[in-house]
Structures are given as structure tokens and as C-alpha cells.
Amino acid sequence: MINRRKFIQLGSLATSAMALSPIASIQGKNRLHTVKANQPIVISTWDFGVAANQAAWEILGKGGKSLDAVEAGVKVPEADLKNVTVGKGGYPDRDGHVTLDACIMDSAGNCGAVLALEHVTHAISVARLVMEKTPHVMLAGEGALQFALQNGFEKENLLMPESEKAWKEWLEKAEYKPIINIENESFNKERLPGNQYNHDTIGMLAIDADGHMSGACTTSGMAFKMRGRIGDSPIIGAGLYVDDEVGGATATGVGEEVVRTVGSFLVVELMRQGYSPEAACKEAVQRIIKKKPEASKSLQVGFLAMNKQGEYGAYALQGGFTFAVCDQQQQDLIIKGKSVY
Numbered sequence: 387m388i389n390r391r392k393f394i395q396l397g398s399l400a401t402s403a404m405a406l407s408p409i410a411s412i413q414g415k416n417r418l419h420t421v422k423a424n425q426p427i428v429i430s431t432w433d434f435g436v437a438a439n440q441a442a443w444e445i446l447g448k449g450g451k452s453l454d455a456v457e458a459g460v461k462v463p464e465a466d467l468k469n470v471t472v473g474k475g476g477y478p479d480r481d482g483h484v485t486l487d488a489c490i491m492d493s494a495g496n497c498g499a500v501l502a503l504e505h506v507t508h509a510i511s512v513a514r515l516v517m518e519k520t521p522h523v524m525l526a527g528e529g530a531l532q533f534a535l536q537n538g539f540e541k542e543n544l545l546m547p548e549s550e551k552a553w554k555e556w557l558e559k560a561e562y563k564p565i566i567n568i569e570n571e572s573f574n575k576e577r578l579p580g581n582q583y584n585h586d587t588i589g590m591l592a593i594d595a596d597g598h599m600s601g602a603c604t605t606s607g608m609a610f611k612m613r614g615r616i617g618d619s620p621i622i623g624a625g626l627y628v629d630d631e632v633g634g635a636t637a638t639g640v641g642e643e644v645v646r647t648v649g650s651f652l653v654v655e656l657m658r659q660g661y662s663p664e665a666a667c668k669e670a671v672q673r674i675i676k677k678k679p680e681a682s683k684s685l686q687v688g689f690l691a692m693n694k695q696g697e698y699g700a701y702a703l704q705g706g707f708t709f710a711v712c713d714q715q716q717q718d719l720i721i722k723g724k725s726v727y
């Protein structure tokens with residue numbers, strides 16, 4: 387494992403990568419910055435993507451499959467009790483239930499998802515079983531739990547004391563106003579009880595040594611959401627999309643906006659038309675602004691994408707969006723995504 391941590395702007399990475407690699411390029415308005423990385427490679431959303439990527443790398447670095455890598459990778463934040471936005475320890479809905487959303491997609495176009503799954507930490511593994519053991523793509527709520535228990539998962543309590551405390555503090559006002567851009571410094575005052583974040587999903591994309599891409603996406607969703615609310619994260623095409631001919635994309639932020647624009651599918655289709663990953667993410671963000679010019683100033687959505695060549699990029703509405711990159715050269719890179727505002 388490499389301990390050195392670099393925290394850099396994508397622009398400067400692109401510049402240095404260009405100096406190193408003739409494949410890295412900036413060509414025309416639909417390219418913006420592109421970064422050619424070595425394969426295998428894994429990328430994921432937010433700073434907590436670093437530890438997740440390293441778990442994925444344990445598999446990718448030994449020639450393992452991208453599907454196994456993304457599942458193992460996102461299981462790290464799912465099990466991390468300090469992470470209040472993914473898996474066990476996630477903030478509950480406004481009635482006090484921790485409900486998890488997750489999906490997974492492989493290079494053959496197979497996919498599986500669970501929506502509002504309770505009592506199981508590793509929602510991503512249940513999503514994978516939905517993909518592999520049922521003729522369906524999605525299982526929700528009670529049915530998803532029943533399926534998980536039938537397949538050997540233990541019923542657990544996911545509401546950890548810290549999250550319960552934060553929920554009870556929130557209940558004192560019970561103001562239903564999802565605030566979703568708080569990683570932006572200018573919004574710090576609006577942080578939730580305990581100075582915690584109220585959202586953030588892990589979305590991960592990996593290319594293995596055989597050149598095949600898979601993706602995974604898992605979250606506890608918006609903190610203190612309405613009971614039954616589902617965001618973008620378990621919706622194939624919204625929170626995650628992979629097309630092994632083109633590349634993949636994943637999303638984080640206000641899920642409703644991502645669902646409305648079928649964001650990850652849009653990013654992949656733009657890459658198919660020749661957009662670089664970063665330019666495709668930027669265009670998807672701009673579609674959200676176009677539909678809601680005023681509202682978009684106060685919400686966060688970030689897209690992360692990688693094409694089949696291993697070029698990656700991201701774009702967000704607000705500053706503060708980060709993503710992590712891991713390949714043969716470096717296992718702990720964090721990059722600040724560019725933003726509109």
C-alpha cells in the first residue's frame with residue numbers, strides 16, 4: 387500500500403499525465419481534460435473511495451474480475467460505522483429506519499438492485515444475488531429482506547447509537563428540508579447534528595486486466611428522508627450505468643435530479659458520441675441546470691465517469707465533490723472534481 391496521499395485538481399493531473407502519456411489529450415470542446423490511466427483501474431466517489439478502491443485493488447491487482455472488485459470495494463464503506471451515509475451506521479429515515487439502496491452492473495449488461503433494504507449491511511451483495519439468482523433486476527423492501535435472509539444473510543440492527551442520536555436531535559425540529567450540498571464550505575453552517583454529512587453515496591467503476599468494466603453503487607440515501615423514498619442510487623441508468631463497449635458512469639447528490647435526467651445513462655451515451663468522461667459529466671450537470679436554473683444553485687449533483695480506455699473525469703454542480711483513483715501507480719489518489727458553481 388502506498389501511504390503518500392495526493393490531493394490535486396484534475397486539471398493539473400491532466401497536464402502532468404499529458405507530459406507522461408501521448409494518449410492523454412485535450413481535443414476540442416467535447417474533450418476537456420482527459421486522463422489516460424493504466425489498466426486495471428478503479429475509481430469511486432468521495433474521499434471514502436480511497437479505502438474502498440484499495441479493497442477493490444486487492445482483487446484487480448491479482449488479475450481478478452471487475453465485478454468481484456467493485457463488490458468488495460463498496461463493502462468497505464458499507465461496513466464502516468463512521469460512515470453515516472452508506473451501509474450500517476447510515477442515518478435513518480425520518481421514522482428511524484435505516485433503509486439501504488444499492489445496485490451493481492457487469493460488463494455483460496447484467497444488473498441487480500435492492501431498494502429500501504433494511505437489516506442487512508451489505509446491500510451490494512444482495513443486489514449482486516438479485517442479478518445472479520433471480521430473473522429480475524430489482525427487489526424492494528420486505529421482499530428484498532426476505533430474499534437476503536433466504537440466501538444466508540443475518541438480520542442485523544443497522545441503526546447505530548451515533549446515528550440514532552443524530553436522528554433524535556433532528557426530530558426536535560423535524561424540519562423536512564433535505565440539504566444536500568453541505569460538503570461545500572459555504573454551506574457548512576447547515577450541517578446536521580454532530581457536524582455530520584447528510585448524504586454521499588459510493589459509486590465505483592473498475593476495469594480489470596481483461597479490459598472489462600463493472601460498476602457498483604450503494605447508499606443509505608438522504609438522511610431523515612420520507613419513509614419509502616428511493617433516490618437514484620439503486621436505479622440502473624440513474625445512479626449507475628455500465629456499457630462495456632463505451633464505459634461507465636455513476637452519480638451522487640440529490641437523487642431526484644439524477645433520476646429526472648437519467649444521469650448515468652446520459653453520461654455513457656455522451657461518451658459514445660465522443661465526449662470525454664469529464665465533458666460528458668459536465669453536459670449531464672448542465673442538463674439539470676437547464677431544467678431548473680434557479681433551484682440548481684442550491685443543490686448538489688456530481689457525476690463520475692470512465693471510458694473503456696481508462697480515461698476518467700467528473701463534474702459537479704457545487705464545489706467540494708471529490709473522487710478517488712487507484713491503479714498500478716498509485717492506490718490513494720484523491721481528485722477534486724470541477725464544478726459549475
Ligand code: ASP
Pocket residue numbers: 585586587605606607608616617618619637638639640641642
Ligand atoms: N444520491 C443519493 C440519494 O439521492 C444521495 C447522495 O449521493 O448524496 O439518495
